[in-house]
Amino acid sequence: MSLAKLTGGVGIGLRHPHFKSILESKPDLAFLEVHSENYFNPHGQSRYFLDQLMQQYPISCHGIGLSLGSTDPLSASHLAQLKDLVDHCQPVLISEHLSWGSINGQFFNDLLPLPYTQELLNHFSIRVEQVQHVLGRQILIENPSSYLRFNQSVMPEWELLNRLVDQTGCGLLIDLNNIYVSSMNLGFRCSEYLAEINTAAVQEIHLAGFTRKVLSEGEILIDTHGSRVSDPVWGLYQNYLEANPAVATLIEWDTDIPPLSVLLEEQQKALAYG
Amino acid sequence: MDKSMILSQLQTEFGAALRYQASDIEQHVSGGLFSAEQVIQLYRNNFVISCCDALQASFPVTHKLVGEDFFTSVARQWVLSNPPQSGNIIDYGEGFASWLAELPLSASLPYVASIAQLEWVIEQTASAEMVFEPFPFADLSALPATQYSFIRFHLAPQFSLCGASEAIYPLYQMAQQDQFEAINLNMPSYVLLQKQPDFTVSLQPLDEADYQFLLGCTQGLTLANIAEQLGIDPSHYVQTYIAQGVLNRFSCLENEYE
Structure with missing residues (x-):
């Protein structure tokens, strides 16, 4: 595939149960996003399918294991494997998380x-x-979902992300579900977050589902990526697109993975907002 | 205190809390409606459960043999005492089998650790490179006879070995088919594993002598060493396993032939 920059469109996360069905049915998708680490081994089955799918779809490499925020040294081995994968599949986007x-x-x-x-x-x-x-x-860099805040934090997440963009020239991946989950758990307003985030740096939006866990003190939202996108998150997406229409969007589903048709329904729903 | 130490210390304290070790991380976080202990427990659950799930995916037959409750219990112990050493969860599980072998359960269920070891070898074999280059017979023929004793034969990377003092091969086959019957579990079992083009791994039972010969090859023993240690003429085994594509190259002294 060409390395044309994604300026919109909706893709889905590529997961093992869907390898064959995507190859066979060739659904119309703007891109496929892979969890980078699952494709590090050039001799593994996942890489075998990726090699075929990358002929048909732009690929986005989404890392989950680099531990960027850790005070341990960056793993040279992990980074070398990521570079091998990036050199191999020439992804349109590469992303990691604001986390450790x-x-x-x-x-x-x-x-x-x-x-x-x-x-x-x-x-x-x-x-x-x-x-x-x-x-x-x-x-x-993607915003995380949070269940706590550190007492010593001195700035909101959106400010840290904006300043990170200024200092490094990185782009942003904004997960609207994560913003919603964190806002409900920690008590801030999504509208303020999205009004303040540097949207010029945002190159991708993630949409996913969460789970509600009821404790005696109240309800906490868990970022499970195991269900359909919730109505409040669709609302955030609609508002975001009204102000920022050309952004690549991903339907992300990582646990209790449903048939491909369910992801494609969500993908079509996202397209309808565009 | 150096501020860079603060982040390091916070992460050390956080990591200790995730492993149920002494930590004062709860003094440094707030969880809105919930106590710091409750929200730390959410992260702890994510850590432990996701790693247990990874172990269950790598050791499905072990899980089937010991049952959900027992597997979850030992997996939790393993995760907390041996957390992953890399940011790629696919790598996780090395050493789990030998750790199981040290548990008290091994006295009554010794085959469990051996089955786990077989599953680990299966997973590693499935991830191996496949090499189908023809054996370098011309190079072998060109060697002076005086060097034959120094030859080392090597297995193609898509082949692996697993051996145990319990009947792991029939037990694994029965578990795969969900059809168990009474067998003598205290029979040694040796297996040659081969990655297939469809990424499955085939298992071929071996005689002990064949296993010991191939094991000697994987350990880098020379033909003379193998002949001496096993008390056999290795030429028959060399011919057999070259013909099967199991041995695909050799080395002699400092030289590699492939």
Whole structure:
């Protein structure tokens, strides 16, 4: 596929159960997004299918394991494998998360929260620049979903992301479901977040579903990526597109993965908002 | 205190809390309506459950043999004591089988750790490169006879070995087919694994002598070493496994032939 920049359209996350059905049915998709780590092994089955699918669709590489916010050194091995994958499939977008997942050599297989401080901004900026230097490409940074905030945070998430863009030249991937989940859990307004975020830097939108967990104190939203996009998140998407119409959008579904037809229904629904 | 230490310390404390270790992270976070302990527990659940799920995906037959409750219990113990060492969860699970072998359960169910080891080898074999280059017979013929004793034969990367003192091959086959029958589990079992073009892995039972010969090859033993240690003439095995494509190259002294 050509490396034409995505300026809109709706894609879906490529997941193992759908490899064959996408190859066979060739649905009309703007792009496919892969979890980079699942395709590192050039001899694995996932890479075999990716090699075929990348002939038909633009690919976006979405990392979940680089642990950019960790104070451990960046894994040279992980970064080298990511570069191999990027060189191999020439993705239209490369993204990672505003999070950390490892410390003292131990990894937690999760996107853990960070304190939003000047020190974190400086640290994270250096790491983003390291990755962009190695890859020779701009990367996008995605806002996480959060269940807590650090007491020592001194700025809101959107401000940290905007300043990260200014310091590193990275782009942004805005997950509207994550904003909604965090806003409900931590008590801020999505409208303020979206009014303040640097939309000129946003190159991709993620849409996904969440789960409600009821505790004695109240309800908390869990970012499970295991259900359809919720009505409030569709509302955020509609508002976002009214002001920023040309942005690539992804339907993301990672747990309890349904038949491909369900993802395509969500993809069509997103297209209808465009 | 150096401010860069603060982030490092916060993450160290957070990581300790995720592993139920002593931590004061709760003093540094707030969870809105919920207590710091409650929201840390959400992250802890994500960590433990996602890693347990990864283990279950890598060890499905082990899971089937011991059942959901037992597997979840030992998987949780393993995750908390041996968290992943890389940011790629696909790599997770190395050492799980040998850890199982050290548990008290191994005295009554010794085959469980051996089945787990077989599953780990299956997963690694499925991820291996496939090489189908013809064996370099001309190079082998050109070697002076004086060097034959120093030859080392190598397995093609799509082949692996697994051996155990329990009947892992028939047990694995029965578990795959969900058809169990009474067998003597205390019979040694040796398996040659081969990755197939469709990314499945085929299992071929081996005699002990064949296994020991191929194991010697994977350990880098020379033909002379193998002959001495096993008390066999290895030429029969060399011919057999070259013909099957299992041995696809050799080295002699400092030289590689492939």
